[in-house]
Amino acid sequence: MKNIYILGSMNTDLAIYLERFPRPGETLRGSSFRTGSGGKGLNQAIAAAKLGGKVLFLGAVGKDAFGQSMKSELRKAGVNVSHVKTRDGVASGVALIEVSQAENAIALDLGANERIEIGDVDAFLGKAEAGDVFLAQGENNFEALEHALAASHAKKMVTILNPAPADKKMLTLLPNVDVLLPNEKEAALLSGSSDVRKGASLLKAKTVVITLGKDGYFAKDGDDVYSEPAVEVEVVDTTGAGDAFCGSFAFFLSGEVALKNSLRLASLYASLETTKKGTSAAMADSKTFKAFVKKAKPDLLYLLR
Numbered sequence: 001m002k003n004i005y006i007l008g009s010m011n012t013d014l015a016i017y018l019e020r021f022p023r024p025g026e027t028l029r030g031s032s033f034r035t036g037s038g039g040k041g042l043n044q045a046i047a048a049a050k051l052g053g054k055v056l057f058l059g060a061v062g063k064d065a066f067g068q069s070m071k072s073e074l075r076k077a078g079v080n081v082s083h084v085k086t087r088d089g090v091a092s093g094v095a096l097i098e099v100s101q102a103e104n105a106i107a108l109d110l111g112a113n114e115r116i117e118i119g120d121v122d123a124f125l126g127k128a129e130a131g132d133v134f135l136a137q138g139e140n141n142f143e144a145l146e147h148a149l150a151a152s153h154a155k156k157m158v159t160i161l162n163p164a165p166a167d168k169k170m171l172t173l174l175p176n177v178d179v180l181l182p183n184e185k186e187a188a189l190l191s192g193s194s195d196v197r198k199g200a201s202l203l204k205a206k207t208v209v210i211t212l213g214k215d216g217y218f219a220k221d222g223d224d225v226y227s228e229p230a231v232e233v234e235v236v237d238t239t240g241a242g243d244a245f246c247g248s249f250a251f252f253l254s255g256e257v258a259l260k261n262s263l264r265l266a267s268l269y270a271s272l273e274t275t276k277k278g279t280s281a282a283m284a285d286s287k288t289f290k291a292f293v294k295k296a297k298p299d300l301l302y303l304l305r
């Protein structure tokens with residue numbers, strides 16, 4: 001089992017559930033208000049760790065209760081938080097989430113997430129080895145992300161970029177990315193094409209995997225192209241499904257599961273996540289996931305140790 005290094009965001013989720021989304025200027029009564037630890041990086045780290053991964057995390061929080069709570073949640077899941085930084089003069093990240101009919105809308109203040117320094121990255125990756133997995137998203141400052149991908153690529157780590165939120169300048173990062181893992185909208189923004197197959201061809205990473213929600217995923221790995229629909233489940237909340245896919249995918253790769261099989265398992269894990277409310281709290285542990293695979297895709301059980 002290889003180590004998994006994650007540079008990522010930490011945001012406290014403030015979620016409310018609605019019958020429909022409000023229009024501009026409209027106030028709607030909601031229900032089931034929930035507060036939880038989230039952020040793409042934190043969610044992905046917790047997914048990988050709960051499955052049994054050896055996860056190290058680099059992130060930043062402010063000097064507030066939200067920051068301490070998120071750090072505690074990572075530690076509780078088994079994530080190494082020795083590189084989580086506490087910054088002065090800035091609040092921890094916060095996400096305001098509205099959920100309606102199993103879909104979500106999110107407003108985000110990144111706060112301390114944009115305060116990662118180059119020296120933090122170098123210290124974080126100091127003991128990383130070839131074959132270890134590096135995973136990052138787009139919710140930290142770009143300079144840190146750029147440096148981290150270059151450094152991890154130079155160490156011959158397996159580099160994964162989840163370009164969320166997507167930004168055209170991320171195209172400059174692709175030479176250092178082994179697996180680019182956007183959703184359909186992010187792929188369209190980066191490639192300039194709404195056609196999934198064409199978009200994957202235009203994105204010049206070694207491997208491009210585009211997640212498609214209930215339609216599963218589309219992957220282009222060199223000359224190989226394949227896709228698989230998601231299994232049918234009773235969807236409760238799609239928030240965090242993409243993070244479940246990314247974090248579990250990193251875990252399966254760290255266990256040296258072949259790329260194609262890692263994607264099949266990650267798709268199952270993401271489907272399972274949508275059956276519960278919340279983000280990090282909805283990430284399944286290895287026992288729960290194995291039981292789900294036994295029921296949904298028993299032919300893949302042999303891949304789980």
